[in-house]
Amino acid sequence: xxxxxxxxxxxxxxxxxxxxxxxxxxxxxxxxxxxxxxxxxxxxxxxxxxxxxxxxxxxxxxxxxxxxxxxxxxxxxxxxxxxxxxxxxxxxxxxxxxxxxxxxxxxxxxxxxxxxxxxxxxxxxxxxxxxxxxxxxxxxxxxxxxxxxxxxxxxxxxxxxxxxxxxxxxxxxxxxxxxxxxxxxxxxxxxxxxxxxxxxxxxxxxxxxxxxxxxxxxxxxxxxxxxxxxxxxxxxxxxxxxxxxxxxxxxxxxxxxxxxxxxxxxxxxxxxxxxxxxxxxxxxxxxxxxxxxxxxxxxxxxxxxxxxxxxxxxxxxxxxxxxxxxxxxxxxxxxxxxxxxxxxxxxxxxxxxxxxxxxxxxxxxxxxxxxxxxxxxxxxxxxxxxxxxxxxxxxxxxxxxxxxxxxxxxxxxxxxxxxxxxx
Amino acid sequence: xxxxxxxxxxxxxxxxxxxxxxxxxxxxxxxxxxxxxxxxxxxxxxxxxxxxxxxxxxxxxxxxxxxxxxxxxxxxxxxxxxxxxxxxxxxxxxxxxxxxxxxxxxxxxxxxxxxxxxxxxxxxxxxxxxxxxxxxxxxxxxxxxxxxxxxxxxxxxxxxxxxxxxxxxxxxxxxxxxxxxxxxxxxxxxxxxxxxxxxxxxxxxxxxxxxxxxxxxxxxxxxxxxxxxxxxxxxxxxxxxxxxx
Ligand SMILES: Nc1ncnc2c1ncn2[C@@H]1O[C@H](COP(=O)(O)OP(=O)(O)OP(=O)(O)O)[C@@H](O)[C@H]1O
Ligand SMILES: [Mg+2]
Numbered sequence: 001x002x003x004x005x006x007x008x009x010x011x012x013x014x015x016x017x018x019x020x021x022x023x024x025x026x027x028x029x030x031x032x033x034x035x036x037x038x039x040x041x042x043x044x045x046x047x048x049x050x051x052x053x054x055x056x057x058x059x060x061x062x063x064x065x066x067x068x069x070x071x072x073x074x075x076x077x078x079x080x081x082x083x084x085x086x087x088x089x090x091x092x093x094x095x096x097x098x099x100x101x102x103x104x105x106x107x108x109x110x111x112x113x114x115x116x117x118x119x120x121x122x123x124x125x126x127x128x129x130x131x132x133x134x135x136x137x138x139x140x141x142x143x144x145x146x147x148x149x150x151x152x153x154x155x156x157x158x159x160x161x162x163x164x165x166x167x168x169x170x171x172x173x174x175x176x177x178x179x180x181x182x183x184x185x186x187x188x189x190x191x192x193x194x195x196x197x198x199x200x201x202x203x204x205x206x207x208x209x210x211x212x213x214x215x216x217x218x219x220x221x222x223x224x225x226x227x228x229x230x231x232x233x234x235x236x237x238x239x240x241x242x243x244x245x246x247x248x249x250x251x252x253x254x255x256x257x258x259x260x261x262x263x264x265x266x267x268x269x270x271x272x273x274x275x276x277x278x279x280x281x282x283x284x285x286x287x288x289x290x291x292x293x294x295x296x297x298x299x300x301x302x303x304x305x306x307x308x309x310x311x312x313x314x315x316x317x318x319x320x321x322x323x324x325x326x327x328x329x330x331x332x333x334x335x336x337x338x339x340x341x342x343x344x345x346x347x348x349x350x351x352x353x354x355x356x357x358x359x360x361x362x363x364x365x366x367x368x369x370x371x372x373x374x375x376x377x378x379x380x381x382x383x384x385x386x387x388x389x390x391x392x393x394x395x396x397x398x399x400x401x402x403x404x405x406x407x408x409x410x411x412x413x414x415x416x417x418x419x420x421x422x423x
Numbered sequence: 424x425x426x427x428x429x430x431x432x433x434x435x436x437x438x439x440x441x442x443x444x445x446x447x448x449x450x451x452x453x454x455x456x457x458x459x460x461x462x463x464x465x466x467x468x469x470x471x472x473x474x475x476x477x478x479x480x481x482x483x484x485x486x487x488x489x490x491x492x493x494x495x496x497x498x499x500x501x502x503x504x505x506x507x508x509x510x511x512x513x514x515x516x517x518x519x520x521x522x523x524x525x526x527x528x529x530x531x532x533x534x535x536x537x538x539x540x541x542x543x544x545x546x547x548x549x550x551x552x553x554x555x556x557x558x559x560x561x562x563x564x565x566x567x568x569x570x571x572x573x574x575x576x577x578x579x580x581x582x583x584x585x586x587x588x589x590x591x592x593x594x595x596x597x598x599x600x601x602x603x604x605x606x607x608x609x610x611x612x613x614x615x616x617x618x619x620x621x622x623x624x625x626x627x628x629x630x631x632x633x634x635x636x637x638x639x640x641x642x643x644x645x646x647x648x649x650x651x652x653x654x655x656x657x658x659x660x661x662x663x664x665x666x667x668x
Pocket of ligand 2: 465468583
């Protein structure tokens with residue numbers, strides 16, 4: 001045990017260097033800074049959005065419409081009729097609403113009226129073009145206000161709400177066995193928001209740790225320390241596992257750092273986009289009822305899955321690293337591992353892996369890392385059996401590759417083996 | 424007395440190439456045995472087999488009475504190996520490297536600290552032991568590695584060209600050191616291209632060429648047998664005409 005600790009300390013000393021840590025620190029600081037930047041955009045957004053209004057009608061409904069726009073959070077700047085671009089320039093706004101001539105009379109005559117809106121696109125980011133979405137939302141609520149005014153005038157006895165929206169859908173969703181009052185969009189929005197970061201973090205951790213362990217092996221060869229180490233009274237198994245453990249630990253710390261930075265970033269974005277997302281946010285009670293809140297046991301399962309995935313990656317990397325002569329060639333040798341990870345990662349970003357056609361699905365499911373990416377969604381579905389299966393399947397891969405690694409490191413192949421130089 | 428090292432019919436092939444073709448030799452406790460021979464003769468291959476990092480293709484190999492082919496792990500407790508081309512972990516300081524290596528051999532902290540103390544002294548690096556090994560010169564690194572090998576007081580030290588890369592004074596010092604340790608009972612198996620060193624250091628010499636030991640004995644015996652004035656002449660005669668003998 002003492003000897004193993006000595007090995008582990010040596011591995012950590014080799015991995016944890018200023019050069020190795022700098023990227024982590026930079027990324028965390030950068031993400032944190034981005035988050036700050038994002039949330040500093042928020043107050044700007046809170047202020048009312050200025051909109052130019054050209055009223056060619058001047059009737060009662062036009063007034064109701066304009067007033068409703070103001071109540072919906074727009075700062076309405078009335079301008080003289082003009083060509084839209086010129087009017088916007090004069091009002092110093094990025095959006096314009098034009099109420100046509102005969103607007104009020106037309107409505108009274110039973111003809112729906114067109115209101116033209118103009119939005120000047122500023123850059124192509126969502127945050128930069130919020131004036132557009134805000135304007136649209138305001139026009140919708142102003143629409144309701146006009147409808148209320150129409151109802152008031154033509155059917156004073158009827159409740160305005162019935163005139164506007166006599167049928168209101170009450171949406172229920174079923175997830176697994178549970179049901180709750182919420183919309184499909186709300187549920188999807190929540191789950192996506194909760195699970196998008198999982199594959200990213202998984203990908204980073206697994207890639208980092210396997211690269212570290214492969215280059216740790218290759219560096220022993222390159223800097224000619226392996227021969228000495230192999231002649232020391234420590235088992236091959238402890239040499240290999242010390243390397244794997246050290247790389248796994250460093251990768252986990254790195255992942256924690258990334259998550260921290262990512263959270264700050266996400267918190268910033270959420271602050272920035274809250275208004276737009278509010279409508280689609282599912283009520284807490286519904287999420288609870290649907291079992292979409294992960295509890296401690298779920299997190300344990302998620303952790304186990306991640307651990308199994310790291311173990312698979314490390315055991316494969318340690319074998320691949322044995323073929324390398326230098327740290328640089330180790331990176332190239334990891335290509336099969338990278339592909340094995342990229343396939344389920346890319347696929348899971350865009351589609352439901354369970355819904356793939358038969359043959360492809362089997363092939364994708366055979367990749368051990370697929371189960372890492374499936375674990376999150378499966379837990380939201382309450383399908384713990386699938387998660388356990390994934391853990392067991394990955395464990396089998398890890399055991400197989402650790403056995404291969406033990407054989408490779410116990411034979412003299414570790415010293416004499418080289419790819420592409422067969423005698 | 425039981426020899427520390429006993430090899431018989433020891434052979435190693437790399438694919439088609441027979442690097443070592445069945446050699447017999449033994450090393451007694453406190454004895455220094457030197458393998459000399461031309462480049463590619465099979466010296467390093469032999470030393471690596473004794474150091475248990477290569478498995479022999481054929482033959483017997485006993486270290487301290489332990490079968491090295493069956494129980495390499497137990498053999499590793501008794502030996503220390505200085506490879507021909509060895510490096511160190513560049514991010515460790517000299518002293519941290521010695522401490523790491525000692526921890527792999529020692530059974531407890533006291534034994535480890537005693538090893539480190541010996542190693543620090545043998546290395547002769549003084550204050551520089553606190554610096555990262557990455558800042559050492561070639562000779563300094565070599566001395567650190569040699570200190571690592573002998574500080575654990577192995578029954579058998581396997582030294583592949585121990586003084587390569589060392590200046591004259593440091594090489595002299597290392598030879599004195601090895602001689603002294605042998606006097607205290609440590610057996611040494613070494614290889615070298617320096618005939619002066621071999622004459623000074625070794626009790627017995629084996630001349631190896633093409634994977635075969637062509638002659639062995641004390642330096643005196645070899646010189647007498649080949650009517651040579653020095654080992655260099657013996658080497659030249661045996662190694663060039665050797666194949667026919
Ligand atoms: N890993 C290997 N794979 C294939 N052949 C090898 C390998 N290592 C050594 N050889 C071959 O084995 C033979 C003996 O090599 P070895 O290194 O034992 O020689 P040596 O006596 O130590 O030489 P030198 O004096 O140059 O150090 C050489 O022909 C060499 O090419
Ligand atoms: Mg050699």
